[in-house]
Amino acid sequence: MRDRFRQRHTSGADSGGTDGPSTHAEGAYALLRTSLLCGLAVAALVFPLVAMAGLSAKAGFDAIDVLSEEVAETDPPLTSYVYAADGETLVSLFYDEFRREVSLDEVAPVMQQAIVAAEDSRFYEHNGVDYRGIMRAAVANQSSGGVEQGASTITMQYVRGALQLNAESIDEVIEATEQTATRKLREARLAMAVEEQLSKDEILERYLNQVYFGHNAYGIFAASQVYFSKHPSELEVHEAAMLAALVQAPSSYDPITSDQSAALTRRNWVLDRMVEVDYLSRGDASEVRGLPIELDTSDPPNSCIGVEGTTSDYGFFCDYFRRWWRAQDAFGETPADREKELRQGGYTVITSLDPDLQELANDTVNDAKGQDNPLAHGAVVMEPGTGRIQALGLNRTFSYDQSDNGPHSNPSYDKKGNYPNTVNPVLGGGPTGGYQAGSTFKIFTMLAALDEGYTLDYDIYSPNRVATSFVSSTTACGGHWCPKNGSASMAGNRDMWSGFGMSVNTYFAQLIDRVGADKTVEMAERMGLQWRSEGDAYYASEERRAGWGPFTLGVSDVQPIEMTNVFNTLAAEGEYCEPIPVLRVIDPNGQELDVASPRCHQELDEDIARAATDAGRCVTEQARRGAQCGEWGTSAVVGEIVDRPVAGKSGTTDGDRASWFLGYTPQLTVGAFMADPDYTFNPVGASNSAVSKETVGTILKEALEGEPVEEFTPPSAEIQGN
Numbered sequence: 001m002r003d004r005f006r007q008r009h010t011s012g013a014d015s016g017g018t019d020g021p022s023t024h025a026e027g028a029y030a031l032l033r034t035s036l037l038c039g040l041a042v043a044a045l046v047f048p049l050v051a052m053a054g055l056s057a058k059a060g061f062d063a064i065d066v067l068s069e070e071v072a073e074t075d076p077p078l079t080s081y082v083y084a085a086d087g088e089t090l091v092s093l094f095y096d097e098f099r100r101e102v103s104l105d106e107v108a109p110v111m112q113q114a115i116v117a118a119e120d121s122r123f124y125e126h127n128g129v130d131y132r133g134i135m136r137a138a139v140a141n142q143s144s145g146g147v148e149q150g151a152s153t154i155t156m157q158y159v160r161g162a163l164q165l166n167a168e169s170i171d172e173v174i175e176a177t178e179q180t181a182t183r184k185l186r187e188a189r190l191a192m193a194v195e196e197q198l199s200k201d202e203i204l205e206r207y208l209n210q211v212y213f214g215h216n217a218y219g220i221f222a223a224s225q226v227y228f229s230k231h232p233s234e235l236e237v238h239e240a241a242m243l244a245a246l247v248q249a250p251s252s253y254d255p256i257t258s259d260q261s262a263a264l265t266r267r268n269w270v271l272d273r274m275v276e277v278d279y280l281s282r283g284d285a286s287e288v289r290g291l292p293i294e295l296d297t298s299d300p301p302n303s304c305i306g307v308e309g310t311t312s313d314y315g316f317f318c319d320y321f322r323r324w325w326r327a328q329d330a331f332g333e334t335p336a337d338r339e340k341e342l343r344q345g346g347y348t349v350i351t352s353l354d355p356d357l358q359e360l361a362n363d364t365v366n367d368a369k370g371q372d373n374p375l376a377h378g379a380v381v382m383e384p385g386t387g388r389i390q391a392l393g394l395n396r397t398f399s400y401d402q403s404d405n406g407p408h409s410n411p412s413y414d415k416k417g418n419y420p421n422t423v424n425p426v427l428g429g430g431p432t433g434g435y436q437a438g439s440t441f442k443i444f445t446m447l448a449a450l451d452e453g454y455t456l457d458y459d460i461y462s463p464n465r466v467a468t469s470f471v472s473s474t475t476a477c478g479g480h481w482c483p484k485n486g487s488a489s490m491a492g493n494r495d496m497w498s499g500f501g502m503s504v505n506t507y508f509a510q511l512i513d514r515v516g517a518d519k520t521v522e523m524a525e526r527m528g529l530q531w532r533s534e535g536d537a538y539y540a541s542e543e544r545r546a547g548w549g550p551f552t553l554g555v556s557d558v559q560p561i562e563m564t565n566v567f568n569t570l571a572a573e574g575e576y577c578e579p580i581p582v583l584r585v586i587d588p589n590g591q592e593l594d595v596a597s598p599r600c601h602q603e604l605d606e607d608i609a610r611a612a613t614d615a616g617r618c619v620t621e622q623a624r625r626g627a628q629c630g631e632w633g634t635s636a637v638v639g640e641i642v643d644r645p646v647a648g649k650s651g652t653t654d655g656d657r658a659s660w661f662l663g664y665t666p667q668l669t670v671g672a673f674m675a676d677p678d679y680t681f682n683p684v685g686a687s688n689s690a691v692s693k694e695t696v697g698t699i700l701k702e703a704l705e706g707e708p709v710e711e712f713t714p715p716s717a718e719i720q721g722n
Helices: 003-008 023-038 040-055 057-072 109-119 131-144 154-166 170-177 181-197 200-210 220-228 237-246 261-276 282-289 315-326 335-344 355-368 438-451 496-501 505-515 517-526 534-539 549-553 560-571 606-619 636-642 691-703
Strands: 080-083 090-094 348-351 376-382 389-394 460-462 492-494 575-577 582-586 600-602 647-652 659-664 669-675
Touching (some): 057 154, 109 154, 109 200, 109 237, 109 261, 154 200, 181 200, 200 220, 220 237, 237 261, 237 282, 261 282, 315 335, 355 389, 376 560, 376 691, 438 496, 438 505, 438 517, 438 606, 438 647, 438 659, 460 505, 496 505, 496 606, 505 517, 517 549, 560 575, 560 647, 560 659, 606 647, 636 691, 647 691, 659 691, 669 691
Parallel strands (some): 080 348
Antiparallel strands (some): 348 582, 376 389, 376 669, 460 492, 575 600, 647 659, 659 669
């Protein structure tokens, strides 16, 4: 990172030192000469350094040189900026210290002058240690009997800050800041060594990027943003003087929380100092002194919280991104290490978030179900062939303030619920278990059957209730699992087209019995499902999965992002891609990292995926010509809304505890669900069964408006069974 700074400045700038091996000793003896002039007080201060110069010889100086090189190359923690796919819309910042590095030529000259006048007026004259300043401070402090003045130069302050940043323990932090002669001596010697390695401009640049200005503003860029909402190149003299005034004691001169009198006095003192060192005329200073302190403050967002609109619009996507980052080995050994890298590494991240689609998804789900409702309604928008998540809509606000939330929907819990405000990863990507997805799981049985060589026209007589070979703990049907259909009209001779389109339970109960529940569970794993509860892990285990017949009706928990990606794989004709929230990740040196590329592989044979899509078109009554879809599809409303080729699958659970629809075109996949995340036994009700269908239809229609109509590729005659 520092290389780019060196390229901007010539190495021939005044460093305050001379070439050759005698430089170290000359600096030490210069301090000795100063001590003789200043009296015993200063002599006591500098004697150990002189002794070091005379007695420790080369080994001691080598150690100082090595440490000074580390100090000169110190990289302070930097803020990471996360943007939407357009590269302009800010999603959030991530930082421990709000800081963004700028070059010296990006800082207004008046700001450079103000900081030099206030902190080290002889900065361009000394070699890291201001001997006149030591003399002046020593005399003043001896006269007062206390510490009235300091003698730390800008270079010494930079060294002190760098030592703190490089500290690996609390003891090292204390050592770098404690008020002792030993610390001052080491700081002085390091300052002289640093000035031999860096030009004055390089030191000033590093100092301005390092120093603290209060209100979590580290460095001049952050200070300009926090106090004046502008770039440091735009600072005017009265603003520069105020910022320079803060460095000595940010809390004492704080113009935001105080009555500003102390800040005004200190600012005007800086203006006077600028006059004394000929940076400002007395007339200009007088004119500026009469100006009040006028702030235009900003509160930078952090970790998905803080920007107006961000908390509700982008918060859940932002949090998913953060969890994704924590899972990437490229950013550190542990999740904690990776998050630290995000908060201190100064990355620029271009996410896959489409602001227009995000607004559409948010508006659609919130219009369908308001936030003052324990039922969560959400939508996931993904891109086939890349796995990129383009929007995460939820009828919740991403916020830690849950003081005004509604009551918990579990009557046995005496606490607030997670609505309207929550930070829970309701849509997935976190530790939440998910929700049962009902008949959407029939897709896994159909895919397993197609993978085993069954054809779309494979027909089974499917009565209203059927007994299977799977053992059940219930006494019904002689101890065997025997599901029934949602309505008597579903009974009849069904194949994959009509069985899937009409969602015939007894067809798929018999199909999983013939194909094998173990192969169906394996197919779900191939499509990205994970077992998130103890019960699911128990039944999905190698020794038990062959008996898990009810799996075909969606008795396992699944997260919305996870399930949407299953159908996104079908939209991509069997190419499975990991869900990913980024387009580009750029490190602070401007290098693009190879972590944002789609992670895809062909999981399903193209013909199998096309066959599943053909059956999925029966669901929306957008059937391929000639397909036998049955009397009706469960989600004709989706086809009517989208009005272009669209496939998918609906799903409801026993007792209507959740309602789903997963729909896709060749260009876009949308998954929607409704459930109660706080208490999954709370039913959504039959009246909400169509909400997710309408949400998916609306998002697909509006998102694809103006886009060309693309047709699905029909499956081969062989897999159709013709």
